[in-house]
Amino acid sequence: MAQNNDNGSSTKRKIDEDLMEDAEAVNLAADWADISQGLRKDLGHQLHSQWIKPIQLGSVCKESGTLDLFLPTEFSANWVNDRFHDRLQLAWKIVRSEVRKVRISVHPGRRQLPELMLDNGRRPANDADTSAIAVAAGTIGEAGFTSSVGLDPSLTFAAFVTGETNILGKNAAERMAATEQPQFSPLYLKAATGQGKTHLLHAIGHAYLQAHPRARIFYCSAERFMVEFVQALKANQMIEFKARLRSFDLLLVDDIQFIIGKASAQEELLYTIDALLAEGKRLVFAADRAPQALDGVEPRLLSRLSMGLVADIQPADIELRRKILVSKLSRFAPLNVPDDVVDFLARTITRNVRELVGGLNKLIAYAQLTGQEVSLNLAEEQLTDILSANRRRITIDEIQRTVCQFYRIDRSEMSSKRRARAVVRPRQVAMYLSKVLTPRSYPEIGRKFGGRDHSTVIHAVRLIEDLRKRDADMDGDVRSLLRQLES
Numbered sequence: 001m002a003q004n005n006d007n008g009s010s011t012k013r014k015i016d017e018d019l020m021e022d023a024e025a026v027n028l029a030a031d032w033a034d035i036s037q038g039l040r041k042d043l044g045h046q047l048h049s050q051w052i053k054p055i056q057l058g059s060v061c062k063e064s065g066t067l068d069l070f071l072p073t074e075f076s077a078n079w080v081n082d083r084f085h086d087r088l089q090l091a092w093k094i095v096r097s098e099v100r101k102v103r104i105s106v107h108p109g110r111r112q113l114p115e116l117m118l119d120n121g122r123r124p125a126n127d128a129d130t131s132a133i134a135v136a137a138g139t140i141g142e143a144g145f146t147s148s149v150g151l152d153p154s155l156t157f158a159a160f161v162t163g164e165t166n167i168l169g170k171n172a173a174e175r176m177a178a179t180e181q182p183q184f185s186p187l188y189l190k191a192a193t194g195q196g197k198t199h200l201l202h203a204i205g206h207a208y209l210q211a212h213p214r215a216r217i218f219y220c221s222a223e224r225f226m227v228e229f230v231q232a233l234k235a236n237q238m239i240e241f242k243a244r245l246r247s248f249d250l251l252l253v254d255d256i257q258f259i260i261g262k263a264s265a266q267e268e269l270l271y272t273i274d275a276l277l278a279e280g281k282r283l284v285f286a287a288d289r290a291p292q293a294l295d296g297v298e299p300r301l302l303s304r305l306s307m308g309l310v311a312d313i314q315p316a317d318i319e320l321r322r323k324i325l326v327s328k329l330s331r332f333a334p335l336n337v338p339d340d341v342v343d344f345l346a347r348t349i350t351r352n353v354r355e356l357v358g359g360l361n362k363l364i365a366y367a368q369l370t371g372q373e374v375s376l377n378l379a380e381e382q383l384t385d386i387l388s389a390n391r392r393r394i395t396i397d398e399i400q401r402t403v404c405q406f407y408r409i410d411r412s413e414m415s416s417k418r419r420a421r422a423v424v425r426p427r428q429v430a431m432y433l434s435k436v437l438t439p440r441s442y443p444e445i446g447r448k449f450g451g452r453d454h455s456t457v458i459h460a461v462r463l464i465e466d467l468r469k470r471d472a473d474m475d476g477d478v479r480s481l482l483r484q485l486e487s
Contacts, residue, residue, distance in 0.1 A: 028057050030365035033358040035091045039084075043487040049255060050223045052081050056107065065100030070107035075459055076107050151219060152207075155202035157365035160328050163320030166196055169313040173200040176284055177207035184309040186273065190290050191313035194352025198288040201252045201315075204284055206357045210252050218245070222259040229265050242268070246275045249282065251379040256305070257294055270301045285307075293318045316353055317483050320345040328357055335364065337374045344376055347436065348387050350486055394437045394485055396430075396448045400482055404418030406477070429478065431457050432464035437485060 036055075054076065058068025069088065071077040080088075082102040089102040123229055149210040157177075162170045169189055176187045191197040205217050220228070232241035233313075245251075259265055276283055287294070291306040316324065325342050349356045352451075366382050367374045380387070400414045407426040427449065434436070434445045435457070442454035448458070467474040 012037075027365040027369060027464050028060070029359040030358070031092075031095045032057055033361060035088075035095060038091065039087070040315055049221060049258075050227075051076065051084070055080070058107075060096075060099060062098070065098055067096075067099045067102050069102060069104045071104065072106070074106055076209065078106055091279055101436045125129075146294065151205045152202050152204075154205050155199045157203045159326045159327075160196065160199055160203060161320065163316065163323060164227060165314035165317055165320055166191075169196070169200055169311040172309055172311040173284075174207070176282055177204045177211065179211045181280065182282065185277060185281075186285055186305065186308040188291060188305055188308065188310045189284065189286040189313060190288070190310060192284070192288055192315060194354030195313050196353060197313060198254055199287055201254055201284060201348055204248065205252055208282070212249065217248045217250045217252070218248045218249060219254070221254045225253060225269070226259065229268060233264075242272075245272050248276070250278060251281070251283045251356070253284070254286045257289060258284045259297075263298070266298050266301050270298070273301075273304045277304075283455050287293060315350070316356075317479075318346050318486060319479065320351070321353070321356055324353060324356060328360055335368075335374070337364070338376070340376050341374055341379050345383075346477060350381075355386060359383050362386075396434045396438060396445065397429075399433045399437065400430050400448075402481060403433065406481055417450070428460035428464055429481070431460040432478070433485065435461050435483060437482075442455075 032055075036052060038049070040354050044050065054071055056070045058070055071080060085102065085104060088104070089099075092099040092102055099318070108290075108451055126319045160170060169191070171372045172184075173189070176182050176185070189197040201219065205219055209215055210219060229241065232238050236285060245268075253269075259269065273283060285305060289303055289313070290310060291297075294305075296303065297305075302436055322342060325346055329337055331341070345356065345363075347357060349359050363374060363379055363382055367378065372378060402410065403426050404411045404414065407422075407429075409423060409426055413423045414430060416423065418424075419423075431445055432447060434440060435442070435450070440448075445457045446452040446454050463476065465473070468478055469475075
C-alpha cells in the first residue's frame, strides 16, 4: 500500500512538473511576443523579419538566470549577437526579473547533422541524404550556401485552422505538397501580415518532406535570398550559388515583395524559376500583395510569379477567429476560458491572426501568474494596448444603414412604430448587432431606435441569438452583416 502511495505521489509530482513547464513556456512565449513587437516598431519590418523573427526561445536557467535564444545558423547568431545582444538582454530584464543574462547561439540540435535520422530510421547513407536534411533543418550547405530558417515543427497543415477566408490557400498549398504533380506552379500566396501565409509555406515543406524523404528543400525570405546572393557575389562563388539553388526540389520564398528594385537578384531568381520549372520542380512564393501590385519588379519576373495560381488569403472573419481561439485553447486544458471572453477576443482583435493569438497567450499567462480566473473584465484590463490598436469604431448609425441596405428597407423604419414582420425582423437584427459590435448600453441602443425601452432591445438581442441557433438562414444573414461591418 505504501509503495502504491509513493508511486501515486511520484506520478502527481511528474504531472505538476510538466504543467509548470508548459505554463513557463507559455509565459515566455507571451513575453517574447511583446518584446518582438516592440523591436519590430523600433527596427522596422525588414530588419525584424530577417533577424529577430527567426529567433527561437530556449529556457531560463534558474541558477544563473541565463535565457537561451537560438538562431538557425552561425552567421545569423553572430550577426544578432553583435548588433542586438544588449537590446535583447535589457528587454528581457525589464519583463522578467529572473533573467539576468541572454545567450544567443545556434540550437545544439542544428550541429548534430551526422546523427540525424531519416524517416525510415537509418542514418544518411550518402552526401545527397545529408544535404536533404541539412536544407530542411536550416544548416550550412555546400559552397557556404545556407538556408536561412529551418522549418518550424509546429507549423503544419494539421495545425492550420481553416474557414471561408483561407480555404483556397489551404487547399492550394496541400495540392502543391501532394505526391502527384500539381496542375499549377508556381503557387503564389497573397495575404496581409499575420494571416497565415508563412504557416502554409512551412506546412508545404513538412508535407512534401514526408512524401519525399530524400527531397531537397530550400525555405528563405526574399531578404535572405538577397544576403546569400550578395555573399556569393563577393566571394566569387556565383557558379556554386546557381548550381546549388537550382538543385532543390522545392523552393519556398517568403516576403517576395522585398526583392523589389534589386535588378541582379531579380534576374537570378528569374533564371532559377525557369530552370526549376523546366525540370518539373515546385515553387511557392508568398507576399503581402498581388504580383501585379509589386512595384519595381521586372516584367519578365512578374509574369513568372503570376503564371501559376495566385491564392488570395483574406483577413480572418469573426467565425474563423473564434475557431482559431478554440483550437489554441485546447493546448491549455483544463484551463477554463469562458465563451464570452472567446467571443470578445474574436470580435475585437481583428487586424490579424498573430495579434489574436498573442492576445490570448498574454491573457492566459497573466491569469496563471497572478492566480486570477480568466474573465471579460481581466481581458479588457490587460489587453488595453492590443484592443485599442484593433478597435475600429462601428457606430449604430452605420449598423442601421448596413442592415437597411441588406434587407432593402427604408432607413426610417429603424425608428418607426410599424409592426410588419418585414420591418420588425431587420430592426431586431440591427439591435442585436448594435449590442454585439458597440459598447453602448441597452437604454442607449433603445434611444437610437426611436426611443424604445431597454427591455425591447433585450428581447431583440435574445431573440436573434436564439434564431441563429435554430434558423440557418438567419445565422447566414447575421454572418454576412458581420463581415460587411467588420471589413
